[in-house]
Amino acid sequence: MSIILDGKKLSNRLALKLMAKISKLAINPKLVIIQIGNLDRTNVYIKKKKEFAEKIGAKVLHEKYPKNIQIEKVISNILKFNKDRSIHGIIVQLPLPKNFDTTRIIMAIDQRKDVDGLTAKNTRLLFDKKNGFVPATAKGILTLFKNYKIDLTGKKITMVGQSSLVGRPIALALLNEGATVTVCHTHTRNLKEETKRADIIVVAAGHPGLITKNHVSSGQIVIDVGITLKNGKVVGDVDYEKVSKIVKAITPVPGGVGPMTVFSLFENLVKAYLLNSSNL
Amino acid sequence: MSIILDGKKLSNRLALKLMAKISKLAINPKLVIIQIGNLDRTNVYIKKKKEFAEKIGAKVLHEKYPKNIQIEKVISNILKFNKDRSIHGIIVQLPLPKNFDTTRIIMAIDQRKDVDGLTAKNTRLLFDKKNGFVPATAKGILTLFKNYKIDLTGKKITMVGQSSLVGRPIALALLNEGATVTVCHTHTRNLKEETKRADIIVVAAGHPGLITKNHVSSGQIVIDVGITLKNGKVVGDVDYEKVSKIVKAITPVPGGVGPMTVFSLFENLVKAYLLNSSNL
Numbered sequence: 001m002s003i004i005l006d007g008k009k010l011s012n013r014l015a016l017k018l019m020a021k022i023s024k025l026a027i028n029p030k031l032v033i034i035q036i037g038n039l040d041r042t043n044v045y046i047k048k049k050k051e052f053a054e055k056i057g058a059k060v061l062h063e064k065y066p067k068n069i070q071i072e073k074v075i076s077n078i079l080k081f082n083k084d085r086s087i088h089g090i091i092v093q094l095p096l097p098k099n100f101d102t103t104r105i106i107m108a109i110d111q112r113k114d115v116d117g118l119t120a121k122n123t124r125l126l127f128d129k130k131n132g133f134v135p136a137t138a139k140g141i142l143t144l145f146k147n148y149k150i151d152l153t154g155k156k157i158t159m160v161g162q163s164s165l166v167g168r169p170i171a172l173a174l175l176n177e178g179a180t181v182t183v184c185h186t187h188t189r190n191l192k193e194e195t196k197r198a199d200i201i202v203v204a205a206g207h208p209g210l211i212t213k214n215h216v217s218s219g220q221i222v223i224d225v226g227i228t229l230k231n232g233k234v235v236g237d238v239d240y241e242k243v244s245k246i247v248k249a250i251t252p253v254p255g256g257v258g259p260m261t262v263f264s265l266f267e268n269l270v271k272a273y274l275l276n277s278s279n280l
Numbered sequence: 281m282s283i284i285l286d287g288k289k290l291s292n293r294l295a296l297k298l299m300a301k302i303s304k305l306a307i308n309p310k311l312v313i314i315q316i317g318n319l320d321r322t323n324v325y326i327k328k329k330k331e332f333a334e335k336i337g338a339k340v341l342h343e344k345y346p347k348n349i350q351i352e353k354v355i356s357n358i359l360k361f362n363k364d365r366s367i368h369g370i371i372v373q374l375p376l377p378k379n380f381d382t383t384r385i386i387m388a389i390d391q392r393k394d395v396d397g398l399t400a401k402n403t404r405l406l407f408d409k410k411n412g413f414v415p416a417t418a419k420g421i422l423t424l425f426k427n428y429k430i431d432l433t434g435k436k437i438t439m440v441g442q443s444s445l446v447g448r449p450i451a452l453a454l455l456n457e458g459a460t461v462t463v464c465h466t467h468t469r470n471l472k473e474e475t476k477r478a479d480i481i482v483v484a485a486g487h488p489g490l491i492t493k494n495h496v497s498s499g500q501i502v503i504d505v506g507i508t509l510k511n512g513k514v515v516g517d518v519d520y521e522k523v524s525k526i527v528k529a530i531t532p533v534p535g536g537v538g539p540m541t542v543f544s545l546f547e548n549l550v551k552a553y554l555l556n557s558s559n560l
Contacts, residue, residue, distance in 0.1 A: 103408055107401075120404035121387075127403055128383055128444045154467045162455060164408045175442060175463055180474065182462040183455055187434045194460065 037067035140260030317347035420540030
């Protein structure tokens with residue numbers, strides 16, 4: 001049996017440290033979560049974030065807008081939160097309903113409050129391997145590797161999935177750690193060949209069951225970033241039952257990357273708090 | 281013998297079309313090139329750009345600053361050019377002397393005049409596969425592929441080199457075309473293995489002779505982005521003489537990617553001209 005990379009347990013342990021850090025701050029860090037519409041997926045994500053915030057002593061302002069809200073209204077609210085000194089971080093819960101221009105909305109967020117690390121400036125800082133806000137999922141994966149003492153320098157990593165808000169930032173973050181990264185996607189001709197030769201496979205495709213026992217080799221580490229709601233249950237992109245019998249280590253879904261993402265978001269929030277209060 | 285991907289010939293042919301386009305504009309598009317210090321390399325690059333501009337009817341304002349200039353002075357000049365309606369594009373000739381913060385200087389350029397495509401906003405647009413200014417080298421390579429009818433969808437491309445201003449933008453541009461891209465660098469453990477298995481090798485390492493006959497297989501396409509001045513001569517990263525006997529197609533240095541980069545810069549300048557004049 002493989003080692004289970006237990007993101008839930010690690011996140012719980014690290015949460016205690018973050019809670020201790022927050023207890024020393026003058027006021028509680030406050031995150032605005034903007035939700036448009038009422039997707040089941042976004043409801044689940046937001047619930048997890050609120051629960052975590054409560055546990056560590058952070059505040060969440062949940063701004064819930066109807067799916068027919070004007071984009072200008074969303075943006076003017078973001079600009080208001082940018083100026084509001086009692087707000088330390090702002091995120092837009094993704095995915096947005098299809099008719100919204102995600103990029104335009106995200107770009108309205110002040111880079112110093114962009115705790116999801118998705119504005120242009122933070123993207124460029126990640127590109128330049130400089131100190132900005134690293135997107136929570138990418139950061140959570142790096143923290144997981146670090147805590148399990150998995151050094152990425154020179155490792156062959158096959159990244160499956162290349163969305164601009166998840167896959168690509170993860171690929172960049174892995175490059176920044178010195179890994180040799182291959183980015184695969186729907187146009188990739190022989191996915192099995194690409195995954196089987198890797199030291200580490202990171203999957204963020206959003207396709208349950210995409211990675212089967214035929215895609216993996218013994219000795220590999222598998223990180224499953226996929227989150228799909230299926231009959232009310234969260235499932236990943238990897239056939240966990242069969243794959244976990246072959247590989248060396250694997251993240252479960254739920255309880256792997258998900259909790260690490262939530263933890264990293266609030267780690268970024270505390271960073272934003274400290275950054276903004278030092279500029280007062 | 282392999283097919284020579286003749287960037288010089290193609291650039292000359294496309295320059296005629298660009299010249300025809302420019303001849304129909306109300307005024308000649310004008311590019312500011314900012315040079316700090318007096319590196320041989322930057323002198324060579326700027327000379328090529330000025331020659332090309334003259335040929336097609338574009339104007340160049342060459343701003344040459346001493347290497348001890350204050351960064352604030354450079355930035356305030358950029359801000360002035362941002363506002364100047366007679367200026368359509370602004371580039372900073374790289375590399376800058378070591379003591380300058382390249383990112384900070386580039387970030388001062390208005391995204392609409394960023395014809396090198398290196399500001400945060402254009403980086404994010406490239407990330408999102410949206411319509412911004414694609415960095416000239418990446419764009420030049422895509423144009424070369426297109427004109428030689430080389431479709432990138434599903435192709436395995438090994439990218440050697442991952443600098444934030446050249447290698448990474450090229451890797452993203454190749455991903456945007458549907459290629460499966462592996463990014464290699466100094467930490468990559470077995471470079472030969474990564475290059476030999478590719479359909480296409482793109483090298484932007486700045487190490488003359490890095491890619492030898494032992495790195496390539498027959499049937500491959502090799503794109504050499506390397507530009508190093510060696511005894512007054514421009515040399516690439518590939519051992520051209522030996523590699524060209526094995527592979528299917530290859531770009532020479534000089535006369536390959538270089539002229540395509542210069543052409544693409546001025547293609548971006550004309551795009552910036554049209555973009556800004558439509559906003560008047």
